[in-house]
Amino acid sequence: MTFDVSDRVDAVPPSGIRRFFELAEEQDDIISLGVGEPDFSAPWAARDAAIASLEQGKTSYTANRGRRELREQIADHVDRRYDLQYDPDEEILVTAGASEGIDLAYRALVDPGDTVAVQQPCYVSYVPGVIFAGGDVLPVRTHVEDEFKLTYEGLQESGAADAEVLVLCYPNNPTGATMTGDELEEVAEFAREHDLVVFSDEIYADLTYEHDHTSIATLPGMRERTVVFNGFSKAYAMTGLRLGYVLAPPEATTAMNRIHQYTMLSAPTTAQYAAIEALESCDDAVAEMKTQYDRRRQFVLSRFSEMGIDCFPAGGAFYAFPECPWDDADAFAEQLIEEQSVAVVPGSAFGEGGEGHLRVSYATGLDELKEAMARIEQFVK
Numbered sequence: 001m002t003f004d005v006s007d008r009v010d011a012v013p014p015s016g017i018r019r020f021f022e023l024a025e026e027q028d029d030i031i032s033l034g035v036g037e038p039d040f041s042a043p044w045a046a047r048d049a050a051i052a053s054l055e056q057g058k059t060s061y062t063a064n065r066g067r068r069e070l071r072e073q074i075a076d077h078v079d080r081r082y083d084l085q086y087d088p089d090e091e092i093l094v095t096a097g098a099s100e101g102i103d104l105a106y107r108a109l110v111d112p113g114d115t116v117a118v119q120q121p122c123y124v125s126y127v128p129g130v131i132f133a134g135g136d137v138l139p140v141r142t143h144v145e146d147e148f149k150l151t152y153e154g155l156q157e158s159g160a161a162d163a164e165v166l167v168l169c170y171p172n173n174p175t176g177a178t179m180t181g182d183e184l185e186e187v188a189e190f191a192r193e194h195d196l197v198v199f200s201d202e203i204y205a206d207l208t209y210e211h212d213h214t215s216i217a218t219l220p221g222m223r224e225r226t227v228v229f230n231g232f233s234k235a236y237a238m239t240g241l242r243l244g245y246v247l248a249p250p251e252a253t254t255a256m257n258r259i260h261q262y263t264m265l266s267a268p269t270t271a272q273y274a275a276i277e278a279l280e281s282c283d284d285a286v287a288e289m290k291t292q293y294d295r296r297r298q299f300v301l302s303r304f305s306e307m308g309i310d311c312f313p314a315g316g317a318f319y320a321f322p323e324c325p326w327d328d329a330d331a332f333a334e335q336l337i338e339e340q341s342v343a344v345v346p347g348s349a350f351g352e353g354g355e356g357h358l359r360v361s362y363a364t365g366l367d368e369l370k371e372a373m374a375r376i377e378q379f380v381k
């Protein structure tokens with residue numbers, strides 16, 4: 001017998017990133033600038049807290065929404081950082097990574113036939129998530145000339161006025177773009193005017209190098225229409241612990257929790273203990289990792305400039321998004337792996353507007369980065 005795969009799954013192609021990882025795996029001496037995860041391990045204090053929780057036998061489920069102590073810590077953190085107040089009982093949901101939060105938001109807040117405007121280029125899960133939920137995707141392109149920022153005009157021209165939801169991500173994966181509060185105000189104005197719900201993925205909020213992160217939820221009239229996704233994967237280098245959270249008004253988190261309580265029950269318990277400690281005592285460790293990323297960022301940007309490769313000054317996350325010196329970025333990336341054993345990801349993997357670019361992750365040690373950039377220079381000579 002053969003399985004009849006659902007139309008929803010059939011409609012989604014496999015991730016464009018995976019193919020490059022598979023190619024890279026076949027190569028010896030590979031330096032991967034392809035992955036979107038920290039090369040650091042989680043800070044020791046967080047790991048110790050996880051270990052201690054296991055030693056104390058804390059291996060049960062937690063409350064569906066997550067341990068209250070963690071939700072209180074998240075509320076304090078968001079209050080201190082952004083002067084935003086969320087009720088730990090009604091407006092915070094702890095999830096298995098930001099990924100689960102994003103999926104829950106689509107399934108809980110998007111009806112079949114709803115239009116979801118998705119910033120492009122973007123993180124690989126946004127478009128499949130809309131399709132799995134039965135929504136219609138409306139791409140909203142951002143452009144290198146605008147440093148990949150969303151603009152009022154761009155939203156207007158793409159037809160986002162008719163959408164129900166707008167999905168955005170700053171600091172951005174794959175471009176490394178950030179937006180200031182003033183710039184985001186244009187987006188907020190558009191959302192208010194056209195009564196859009198905003199899904200704001202702020203997983204890289206702590207990794208900005210030019211200016212502090214502004215959450216779009218802090219802008220007038222936005223908290224009540226925004227679902228914020230955040231988590232511990234990036235700033236705290238905890239990708240494998242799978243822990244994130246959602247901030248949103250009660251009706252939104254209650255709807256998401258309805259799905260979460262049946263499908264996930266609760267986010268990983270051990271990770272929740274690590275996260276409590278991370279919020280309590282790991283600010284310095286996060287700052288130190290950020291300093292390292294910034295050093296690498298400046299190095300990568302200056303090396304591309306020396307090679308005569310255009311690269312806009314990405315100010316956040318841990319990605320540079322240079323223009324590809326060849327017309328065909330897929331062929332460039334493939335041949336770079338084969339000839340120089342350096343893996344980068346072609347921008348087309350991240351949707352419209354990504355073509356002609358390469359995503360170069362600098363979540364890799366400086367020595368390896370130096371070697372990788374030397375190999376790229378050799379390749380483009």
Ligand code: PLP
Pocket residue numbers: 036096097098099100123169172173201203230231232233239242243244
């Ligand atoms: N959002 C963005 C923009 C990402 O780049 C990633 C991971 O690469 C995620 C979400 C996934 O985060 P998590 O590990 O918390 O599920």
